[in-house]
Amino acid sequence: MMNSIVYFTEWNKGELLSFLVEITADIFGIKDDKGEGYLVDKVLDKTGMKGTGKWTVQQAADLSVAAPTIASSLDARFLSGLKDERVEAAKVFKTGGFGDILTDQVVDKKQLIDDVRKALYASKICSYAQGMNLIRAKSIEKGWDLKLGELARIWKGGCIIRAVFLDRIKKAYDRNPDLANLLVDPEFAKEIIERQSAWRRVVSLAINSGISTPGMSSSLAYFDTYRRGRLPANLVQAQRDYFGAHTYERVDMEGSFHTEWFKIARQLKN
Structure with a gap:
């Protein structure tokens, strides 16, 4: 747990600097005052929701805007709610050899930690790209003429998604107000290219280890689909x-x- 605190604290000093990374580091450091160990390990793995994610995905569907990263996070919440079913499923599949799936994985821990940092950043670009495209589509539908760069600046002032990353988004839209997607902004494209090998290694390792990484996996699929000039559609x-x-x-x-x-x-x- 102490290592997790160090990693997230360090990540919060670089391109991942954000409110969510900061509070994650804080959470990992809180010990359980009602027992031994860390409090986060005693929290029930069943996510609540206020409806914002559901509304966002519904809007994306209505506007025909691809938002797989956002949708995968919503699906993950739905699945987390099936706690009793998951406990029973774990028993079924443990007998099928899934309990030993991690044993044959050879991992360079130092590289993996750095790969995860890079993969998280690349996935974050995709997530924000989807969100900005959704806002732009709604703005066009309603005739709001929203300035996406200004929205990024406002969010940086104080909200749950506030992050130094928003500065990059504002600059991207300052360079090109009609930017089709954050992924094709020259600076973001360069960063994606630099990080995609690490991104693929993390997702591949997770898949081969039987670990669900819905956000990173769906973000990578979004990137790989968007960058193709021809699809099997x-x-x-x-x-x-x-x-x-x-x-x-x-x-x-x-x-x-x-x-x-x-x-x-x-x-x-x-």
Whole structure:
């Protein structure tokens, strides 16, 4: 536990400096006054919620804005609420060998700690990118003409997400008020590129160790999807046209098209 305090305290002196990292370091240092050990280890792992996350994800869906990091954090809360079910599931899967899944992992602890710091920062960029895109979409829908850089400046003045990171966001929108996504700002893009190897190592290690890291994993998937010029969504469109005649567009000509996939497939099989 003492190591955790040191790590978060150190991280709070660099690019991760923020209210949440600061209070995390504080929490790790509080000992249980009703027993032995640290208080955080005695807190029930069942998260409450006020509805803000649910409302945010609903808005993202309504506006067709991808917000997987935010959605994964909400799902994690829902799953945490299934405490009794999780306890029983742990018994089932422990007998299936999952209890020993960590034993074959060789880890350089010093590198891992630094990798986690980098992965956290990269994931944070993705999370804020999704949030800013959601706010921008709502601003366009309502005609609010919100200045995203100014919002970042205001938040830095005092709220739960206040962080030195918000200075970077303000500068990004100062450089380009019409920035499509924080990920493509030259400075943020450079930082993502510098950290992506560490990010991938952390997520891969977590997956191979059977440890759930929904925020980092969904952020990495968001980044990998957003950075691709072509996605397998073409197959999804073909499937939609096959079963529902929803039509599709082509990459080589204008217009909407429909194909009798079933009829052609049967002819080919015969």
